[in-house]
Amino acid sequence: MNSAQHTLQIRRMTAADLDPVIEIAQSLSDAPAWPRSAYTAALNPDGLPPRIALVASYASSNTVAGFAIASLLAPEAELESIAVAAQFQRHGIGRALLASLAVELRDAQAAEIILEARASNQPALALYLEFGFVVSGRRTRYYQFPVDDAVLMRLRL
Numbered sequence: 702m703n704s705a706q707h708t709l710q711i712r713r714m715t716a717a718d719l720d721p722v723i724e725i726a727q728s729l730s731d732a733p734a735w736p737r738s739a740y741t742a743a744l745n746p747d748g749l750p751p752r753i754a755l756v757a758s759y760a761s762s763n764t765v766a767g768f769a770i771a772s773l774l775a776p777e778a779e780l781e782s783i784a785v786a787a788q789f790q791r792h793g794i795g796r797a798l799l800a801s802l803a804v805e806l807r808d809a810q811a812a813e814i815i816l817e818a819r820a821s822n823q824p825a826l827a828l829y830l831e832f833g834f835v836v837s838g839r840r841t842r843y844y845q846f847p848v849d850d851a852v853l854m855r856l857r858l
Contacts (some may be wrong), residue, residue, distance in 0.1 A: 708759070708760045709757055709758075709759060709766070709793075709794065709797060710757070710758050710759070710760060711755055711756070711757050711797055711798060711801040712755065712756060712758070713753075713754065713755060713756075714743070714744060714754035714755060714756045714768060714770075715744070716741075716744060718756050718765055718768070719737065719740055719741065719744075721764070721765035722740055722756065722765060722768045723737060723740060725765065725767065725768065725784050725785070725786045726768075726782070726784055728786065728787060729784055729786075729787065731784075731819055731822045731825065732782065732784040733781070733782050735782070740754075740770075743770045743781075750772040750773060750774050751772070751773045751809075752770055752771065752772050752773065752781075753770070753771050753773065753778075753802060753805050753806060753809065754768065754769070754770045755768065755769045755770075755798055755801055755802055755805070756768045757785070757789075757794045757797060757798050765786075766785060766786055766789040766794050767783070767784055767785035767786060767789060767794045767795065767798055768782070768783070768784060768798070769782065769783040769784075769798040769799065769801075769802045770782045770783075771802055771806060771814065773806065773809050773811055775809065775810040775811055775812075776810065776811060776812035776813065777811065777812070777813050777814075777815060778806045778809075778811040778813070778814045778815070779814070779815050779816065780802070780814055780815070780816040783795060783798055783799065783802075783825075785798075790824075795825075795828050796828065796831075796832065799828070799832050800832075802814075803856070803858060806858065807858045811858055812857065812858055813855055813856065813857050813858060814834075814855065814856045814858065815837075815853070815854070815855045816829065816834070816853075816854050816855075817840070817843070817851040817852065817853050817854070818851065818852050818854065819844055819849045819850075819851065819852075820839070820849055820850040820851070820852050821849050826852060826854075829854050829856075830854075832856065833856050834854040834855060834856045835854060835855060835856070836852060836853070836854055837853045837854060837855045838852075838853035839851065839852055839853065840853065
């Protein structure tokens with residue numbers, strides 16, 4: 702394969718991406734357990750709140766390697782979910798998704814992105830801190846199955 706076939710593409714999520722996106726989410730213990738209807742709603746351009754849903758895929762196979770979904774209530778946006786398939790983790794895909802999402806949210810008049818993450822999800826927290834998010838709070842015992850705290854973070858755009 703040439704290098705162009707290995708090129709990572711970040712693009713808007715489509716209905717054709719739903720099955721692989723749901724498969725990725727279901728395969729990761731730290732990803733939200735959303736029903737299919739929640740992912741479908743993220744694709745609705747007239748949905749409230751409006752959402753931006755992106756996928757990362759490789760040109761060689763169009764395989765979905767990861768995704769990110771954020772809701773927008775300008776001037777604030779909330780990163781609702783970001784996930785990278787296990788076999789593609791540690792290749793910069795999460796960072797690429799965050800960077801593309803930040804650009805799209807800024808273009809949509811968001812001034813800040815907020816998120817919450819499991820306190821035990823150290824790889825995600827490290828990514829967010831490296832990207833420039835700052836810790837803004839903590840919710841004790843927020844998550845169930847297993848019980849875990851939520852770390853609240855924000856990023857000024």
